[in-house]
Amino acid sequence: PVAGAGSAAMPLWDFQGSTMVTSQYVRLTPDERSREGSIWNRVPCFLKDWELHVHFKVHGAGKKNLHGDGLALWYTQERLVPGPVFGSKDNFHGLAIFLDTYPNDEATERVFPYISAMVNNGSLTYDHSKDGRWTELAGCTADLRNQNHDTFLAIRYSRGRLTVMTDVEDKNEWKNCIDIAGVQLPTGYFFGASAGTGDLSDNHDIISMKLFQLMVEHPLEDETVDWTKIEPSVSLLKSPKDNVDDPTGNFRSGPLTGWKVFLLLLCALLGIIVCAVVGAVVFQKRQERNKRFY
Numbered sequence: 001p002v003a004g005a006g007s008a009a010m011p012l013w014d015f016q017g018s019t020m021v022t023s024q025y026v027r028l029t030p031d032e033r034s035r036e037g038s039i040w041n042r043v044p045c046f047l048k049d050w051e052l053h054v055h056f057k058v059h060g061a062g063k064k065n066l067h068g069d070g071l072a073l074w075y076t077q078e079r080l081v082p083g084p085v086f087g088s089k090d091n092f093h094g095l096a097i098f099l100d101t102y103p104n105d106e107a108t109e110r111v112f113p114y115i116s117a118m119v120n121n122g123s124l125t126y127d128h129s130k131d132g133r134w135t136e137l138a139g140c141t142a143d144l145r146n147q148n149h150d151t152f153l154a155i156r157y158s159r160g161r162l163t164v165m166t167d168v169e170d171k172n173e174w175k176n177c178i179d180i181a182g183v184q185l186p187t188g189y190f191f192g193a194s195a196g197t198g199d200l201s202d203n204h205d206i207i208s209m210k211l212f213q214l215m216v217e218h219p220l221e222d223e224t225v226d227w228t229k230i231e232p233s234v235s236l237l238k239s240p241k242d243n244v245d246d247p248t249g250n251f252r253s254g255p256l257t258g259w260k261v262f263l264l265l266l267c268a269l270l271g272i273i274v275c276a277v278v279g280a281v282v283f284q285k286r287q288e289r290n291k292r293f294y
Helices: 220-224 258-293
Strands: 014-018 027-028 034-041 050-059 072-078 091-100 114-121 138-141 150-159 161-167 175-180 190-196 203-213
Touching: 014 027, 014 220, 027 190, 050 190, 072 150, 091 150, 114 161, 114 175, 138 175, 190 203
Parallel strands: none
Antiparallel strands: 014 034, 027 034, 027 203, 034 190, 050 150, 050 203, 072 091, 072 190, 091 114, 114 138, 150 161, 161 175
16 A cells, blocks of 8 residues: 555555555554554455455554554455544444454453454444454464564455464464354455554554455356345354453353353253153063062
C-alpha cells in the first residue's frame, strides 16, 4: 500500500483515523493514547483460493504489559467503518485475524502477544474484556513486539481451510499458528488492516500487504456455486465456548464443571444399578437351576 507520503492518496487504498502514510510504511496508530486507524483496499477480492503476506511492525516505548492494544487484519464485507475492535467495526461479516498485545482478562493463562482468528456472519460480538476468547476459533502466542528484525504473517485460505503462519523469529521460515478446516468465506470481500490504542499505546505499522492467487483444483459442483452469496461460517465439531486458554497454542478441552460432574456421577450411578439388577437376575437363575439338580 505504500505509494505516497503524508496525506497523499494511495492508489487502490483508502485510509482513515490516525493513519499516516510515509514512503516506507503506513502507521495505523502512533505511540499515543486513544488512537485508531485503518487502511482498506478498494478492490474486492474474487479469488476462491488466496494467500496474504503481511510485513508489519509493532513497537513502542512501553515496557512489559504497558503497551497496547494491537492490530487486526481483515477480509470483510464492510470497509472503512471505525469501531471498537482494534479500530474497526464489531459484528462484521467475514474473517478477522487479531494480533493482540495486551491481556485485558487478568485471569487468562495465555501468553501475550497472542494471535487469534474469528469468523463472523454479523451476529457475533467481539468481547474485549475476555480478549475475544468466546468467539476465537484458534490461536497461538507470538513474540512479535519490539523486534529488531522484520516480522511477517501469512494468511492462507484454500478449499475451506484457513491457515495462519508467522515469521517473527528472524529464521526466514514460516511457523504454523492456526490451521482450521470447514471455513466458508465468500468472494467479493475487501482486505484491510486496523489498529487501536487505549490507555496504553504502541506504533502499529504496515510495511506491505501482498496477495497471491493459489492455483487449486475444485470439484465440478463448485462451478455451480455463487461464491458471492456464501455466508461466512465455520463447521466446528464443538463450539469455541467449550474451549479454554492453552498457553502452548490452540484449544484444549475445558475443565469439568459442576454440571458435568453431576452428569458423570448420574451415569455412574445408573450403571451400578443396571449391573446390580443384571447380577441379581443371573444369581436367581443359577439358584433355580441348582434346585432342579437336587
